[in-house]
Amino acid sequence: MSKHPAARPELLAPAGSPEAFFAAMEAGADAVYTGLKEFSARAKAKNVSLEELEKMVGYARPLGRKVFVTLNTLVKEGELPLLVETLSALEKMAVGGVILQDLAVWRLAREHFPALELHASTQMTVHNAAGVRMLERMGFSRAVLARELSLTEIAAIRKETTIDLEHFIHGALCFSFSGQCYFSSWLGGKSGNRGRCAQPCRRRYRYRQQEGYYFSTNDLSAIDLLPELSAAGVMSFKIEGRMKSAEYVASVVGAYRKVLDAPLPQRAEALREAKELLKLSFGRLPTKGFLPGGIPTDIAIPALKGATGRFLGDVTAVKGGAVSFKTRDRIHVGDRIRIQPKTDRAGTAFTVKELLVGQRPVKVAQAGSLVTAPSTFRGVFQVGDTVFKVSSEQAFNMSEPACRRKLAHVPPAPRPARLFVALQDDLLTVRAENGAEGFERRYAVASYPASDSPLNAATLRAVFEKTGGSPFVLEDLSTGELPAVVIPPSRLKEIRRDFYADLLLAEETREKKERRHQVEAALGALLPAATPRPARERQFTVGIRDIRDVQIVNDPGIDRVLLPLTPGNLQGFYRLGRRLAGKEASLVWDLPFFLTDGQLGDYREAIRTLTQAGFTTFRLNNLGHFALFDGLSGLTLITGYRLFSLNSQALLAWRELGATEATLYIEDDRENLGAILRRDAGITPALTVYSTVALITSRIPIRNVRSDTPVVSDRGDGYRVDSRSGLSVVTPENDFSLIGRLGELHSLGCGRFTADLSHLGPFSEGGKRVLDALRRDTSVPGTSIFNYESAME
Structure with missing residues (x-):
């Protein structure tokens, strides 16, 4: 494929429902992406059935448009048969491509459904040229890049790679790197990587005495940067919003279509008109995100409520399910509003079916009117709650039944x-x-x-x-x-x-x-299940932060030490080289999951220096890490839990890519862990059994928030924000621990356990308590077992 900018970039729109699909088609989208009822990272969207999807493909194909399907969630072991059936159906109907996160999808498609075109989801956190080159080797045709990149960084990736590059241009942003957020799962087992994010980042928190929305981002709007994105090598411009309404899709696609199609002399006027259209999308404040370069100051503003929609006012009275408020904007019967409480609870939305000004029913109320909107929700709203208008019936008015009837009349594909x-x-x-x-x-x-x-x-x-x-x-x-x-x-x-x-x-x-x-x-x-059998041996790895603590490996109960490969620790290696002699096989170098293209050369050189010194074991945490080991042999490569292993097909994939040990997923539950361990994928499984969990890992700085004082939710939960190596890492005050259940895990078939004490230090009082519990396999007070005993959704 050409490295040169596309003459006409693809405008890719969300289609979370049949209504949104037709809105995108009518507004001029070149392609849409949609999710099925299963395996969709927007499980709470309406999504579509296989029958509806086939009709959508049949409708789009004669128009020269494409339909991409999102299978971009992590797949549990018991879901693999359904995944096989789904991939077969998608290949039969010749969808434009499959967007994926889990390598089980990649492996099954490559082996059994080769006609499917594969796109790497932004959930894979591919953010440098090494990652995109790895995708090229694996047969992907497109990479959806991480949203934390600048135009300069995208251009550098384009210079070194050939597959299509896709990037988001509009819509909601995640505070965390996509695919690397465990916040929702930690709070209630609803995993963002399984499409069920409860959006705790949008809630209000307190730091010291200051309340704010510290983890809530504004919405991306790159409508001013389309020529620059194209010049950087992006050929597909993606609009976020599979949970958004057809009205949103119509407004946003129409706005971007207007600018993309405008001749150069009329572009300024087209931009002005497009921005007026975007006001109908009811988004948050716009930001260009990381695209211009540098750290954006407008991407997350704690003083701003993290809610979408146009602010209408505050509730002044509640009677039954009816709310009264003085509206700041015109409101119609048919508009959709959301009532947002001042606590961290989610808001409640409903369509306005009746509208009163005083006691008089009206179809429309002008700005400044005191209005009452009845609803079926009782005991939910309170005086002081905030009212937002989140959609209007004016932008797109084809009803859901009408859209489904239109789909039903789509003829079958011509033969x-x-x-x-x-x-x-x-x-x-x-x-x-x-x-x-x-x-x-x-x-x-x-x-x-x-x-x-x-x-x-x-x-x-x-x-x-x-x-x-x-x-x-x-x-x-x-x-x-x-x-x-x-x-x-x-x-x-x-x-x-x-x-x-x-x-x-x-x-x-x-x-x-x-x-x-x-x-x-x-x-x-698919690998057959076997009778659970205990692992042959137990091996304990302890994670440390500083190379000065490496002597913990002399503890007779410790087999290996996991050490971050950082510039500081590399310098420590040069100083302590002699003292590390004989310990090479016991030291695992842990690569940081986020590496810019400017850092890749230094890390490649560091890896070669370490291997020449006799070190053979490295833990990889991003797909781009594999390319750093090109030309090296005789090494032990371990995948960390950020490289998702939630099923046996993913384990087979990691083995084929060169790993000999795989860390199972930290969000996983006992039932699924047992199912994985009953299958022999020819790769050694390992488990993290103690750690602080990075609920959020972000490139966004949280100004004026220090790690010595927690950020506290309305529920009283505390979270610490640590800034390290240009990243913000949010962790809970209580650690994750499966210590006390090691015997059970060993009987299931896992014998390699990692206790990450990098945040405690192995020689601190806390670190010593954990190590003592590890030796005796007794639980550690004040810790969480995460999703272990309750199935992760």
Whole structure:
């Protein structure tokens, strides 16, 4: 593929519902992305069924548009059979591409459904050229880049790579790197990486005596930067919003279409008009994010409530389910409003079906009016709650039933037909020469000598071109030598109808059989479950932060030490080289998951220096790390839990990419862990059994917030914000621990355990308590088991 900017970048719109799909189509989107009921990172969106998806593909294809499908969640072991069936269905309907996060999707598609085009989701946190090159090796056709990159960084990636680059241009931003947030899961088991984020980042918190929305970002709006994005090498401009309404999609797609299509002399006016359109999208304050370069000062402002919508006012009275407020903007019956409490609870939205000014029912109320909006919600609202308008019926007004009816009338995908026709002894032979196997039928006919206009190829072509209600399109028709006869037109039409009906049945039967064989082969290749058996040995790894603590490896109960590969620790290695002699096999160098392109060269050189000194074991935390080990052999590569291992197919993928040990996912629960461990993927499983959990890892600085004082939620939960290596890391005050359950985990089949004490230090009082508990396998007071005993959603 070309490295040069696309002449006309693709405008890619969200389609979280059939209504949003048609809104995107009508507003001029070149492609849409949508989710199914399963495996979608927006599980709370309406999403679509496979039947609806097939109709969407059928509607878009004749228009030259594409439909991409998001399978961008982590997949549990028990969901692999459903994933196989889903991939088969998507390949059959020839979707434009599949957007994925879990390497189980990549591996199954590559092995069994090779016609699927694969796009790497932004959830994979691909953020440098090494990561994109790795995707190229793996057969991906597109990378959806992390949203934390500048135009300069994107251009550097483009210079070194060839696959398509996609980037978000509009919509909600996550405070954390996508795919690296565990906040929602920590609070209640609702994993953002499983599509069920409860958005705790949008809530209000208190730091010292100052309340604010410390983790809530404003919305991305890059409408001023489209030429620069294209010049940097981005060929697909992506709009966020699969949980947004059709009105939102219509407004935003229309705005960006206007600017993209405007001739250069009219671009300034088009921009002005587009920004007016964007006001109808009811988003948060706009920010260009990281794209201009540097650290954006407007991306997260604690003083601003993290809610979408246009502020209408505060609730002044509540009676039953009805709220009264003085509206700052015009409001219509049919508008949708959300009532947002001042606590950290989620807001409640409803469509205004009745509107009162005083006691008088109205269809529209002007700004400044004191209005009452009844709802079915009782006991939910309070005086002082905030009212936002989140959508208007004015932008797109095709109803959900109307959209579904329109989908239902989409014809099936056309099927090409190449026919051969012959006539001999009053038997008309019709053969479809489609593919390797022909399909033939013979029909008895009554023919009559022709005085003029005998049967010929043109006559037969005219008959068989009219395929009626069948999906066939006649591409070619040839004949043998035809006698000079006439066959009644009514009989030819009857033959045409019967032949196309039989041909369709035969093709569908053949396709179903082939698809079933394909699915059975994929299901048969899934690893069989075995009886749980204890791991052969227990091995303990202790994580430290500073190389000065490396002597903990002399503890007879400790097998390995996990040490961050940082410039400081590398300098310590140069100073302590002699003291580390003989400990090379016991030291695991841990790579930081976020590395800019400017850092890659230094880390590649550091890895070679360490391997030359005899160190052989490294833990990788991003897909781009694999390329740093090109040309090196005899090493032990371990995947960290940031490289998701929630099923056996992912484990097989890591093994194929060169890893010999994989850390299972930190959010996982006992049931799924047991299911994974019952399958032999040929790679050693490991588990983090003690750690502080980085609930959020972000490139966004949180100004004036220090780690010595926690940020506290309305529920009283405390979180500490630590700034390190240009990143903000938010951790809970209580640590994660499975110590006390090591015997159970060992019996399930896992024997390699990591206790990460980098935040405590192994020689601190807290570190010593954890190590003592580790030796005795007794629980550590004041810790959380995360999702271990309650299934992660």
